[in-house]
Amino acid sequence: MEASMTSLATAPSFDPAPTAHVITSDEEAVALARSLAVEFAAEASERDRTRHLPAAEIDRFSSTGLWAITVPKAYGGAEVSFATLAEVIKIVSAADPSIGQMPQNHLAALDAIRASASEEQKKLWFGRVLKGYRLGNAFSEAKSRHVGAFETTIRPEGDGYVVNGEKFYATGALFAHYIHIGAVDPHGKVHLAIVPRDAPGLTITDSWSGFGQRTTASGNVSIANVRVDPSGVIPAYLGGENPSSNGAVSQIIQAAVDAGIALAAVEETIRFVREHTRPWIDSGQEHGHEDVFTIAQIGDLKIRLQAAEAVLEEAGKAIDRIVHQPTDDNVAETAVKVAEAKVLTTEIAILATNKLHELGGTRTVLGQHNLDRHWRNARTHTLHDPVRWKYFHIGNHVLNGVRPPRHAWN
Incomplete structure (x- = not known):
């Protein structure tokens, strides 16, 4: 466009x-x-x-x-x-x-x-x-x-x-x-x-x-x-030279946007499957929402979404603890917690918006529904901060005690 x-x-x-x-x-x-x-x-x-x-x-x-x-x-x-x-x-x-x-x-x-x-x-x-x-x-x-x-x-x-x-x-x-x-x-x-x-x-x-x-x-x-x-x-x-909440605040908002995209996609998938999706020919069911594989994957999406939301909340509380008394150590711990939230919200946003089409079926790609906007939004917004580096900073801190760099992208 x-x-x-x-x-x-x-x-x-x-x-x-x-x-x-x-x-x-x-x-x-x-x-x-x-x-x-x-x-x-x-x-x-x-x-x-x-x-x-x-x-x-x-x-x-x-x-x-x-x-x-x-x-x-x-x-x-x-x-x-x-x-x-x-x-x-x-x-x-x-x-x-x-x-x-x-x-x-x-x-x-x-x-x-x-x-x-x-x-x-x-x-x-x-x-x-x-x-x-x-x-x-x-x-x-x-x-x-x-x-x-x-x-x-x-x-x-x-x-x-x-x-x-x-x-x-x-x-x-x-x-x-x-x-x-x-x-x-x-x-x-x-x-x-x-x-x-x-x-x-x-x-x-x-x-x-x-x-x-x-x-x-x-x-x-x-x-x-x-x-x-x-x-x-x-x-x-x-805010970068001294320990502060600046980077964590910037990052948690990005993670929250992705969590919102994921939440909308999961809710849309449930609605669409119940209202529009036909059962697969081999399922032996009358309705799409009775398909055992669809049911299981909806359960998986819900678990992953709730896990991401829980870690997002934990990350917010971690920021609360460093706003007025930031130290090098607690800022690093908070950066790791926010990075964990960013990883989980990114992954569920991309997975849920993809599964919306897989579980909803071919009808979900029709222009009249415009459901591809969820995937487009997830794929675009999650590019903001690459989670491949979040994995590295989390692992390097846990394994080697190395604090993540302090900047707006951590």
Whole structure:
């Protein structure tokens, strides 16, 4: 499917001066997520089919206060458990994983602000987020040597800073009020440079042509001599040089999206098999849901899904334990636990979306059902962080006591 090349000038309209409810508890956050999921699921297939960008849905999502649930209590937020955050993202992603992925970089930026920003910066940015303002990603680059090698630069100029570069995979940027740009200073240190979406020299283009996660608008951001106020320059490198929760927070959200995709696929398989699937000729049964091999594989899927969900919850609780008292050892243990969740959620997302077609039969590939969107979303999103390296870091820690590297992809 070709990208529509939506630019900032033709971006979908959203509320430029938002207001948001302030959530006060974990229970309220989960309840709101469940309510939103019903709304978002209703048109999810059609949005995928037509690549209709969910601007109104994103406004609705952030207006509930769910984009601010990790703001610390000291700054007016709910500071929910990261297990709760993972549950919220999973629930929304089961309804529409493009919408579920949208807050990932926003929430990762909030954790970088919590860990590395000045007191004045925390009050400023947490206050804006509680009002409903959204941060959009301009972090990864498509042309650099590897995902962590940035060519985008930030340098001091006058009473502020100037940023130059080009970004891709900019999920959420097209729907954001502010863009946080990952850039290296003259010493090679990575900062977040937060600027208004309409800052002169900043161009956001929806050039995303991926076959999955079609409505994330994960295209590119061009940055030409964009000026940054000092209040928007966050020394994000401190979250890697010192033990922090930054990488684990970024990763658990990715795992939660995959868990949501898997959950939707398993539920869709059960529904389709019961309502549409014929029994195989050799089964001797009247209905597809009586096929003994289908029954057994549904059981296998359910077990694997529940295992992934359980480890995802454990990973969230592990992050809770390091937020305020991070040490090298407990950050490493948490990184391993989150990596385990990433492995299990990746595997069940790919398996469940594949089994949807195998167990549902040939009818599942008909265009009228658009069920291939689940597999396309799983295959696309799980590429974000290769689990082959998760296996290595888990094994190297368990066998040799080697701590996983500290960065946004661990």
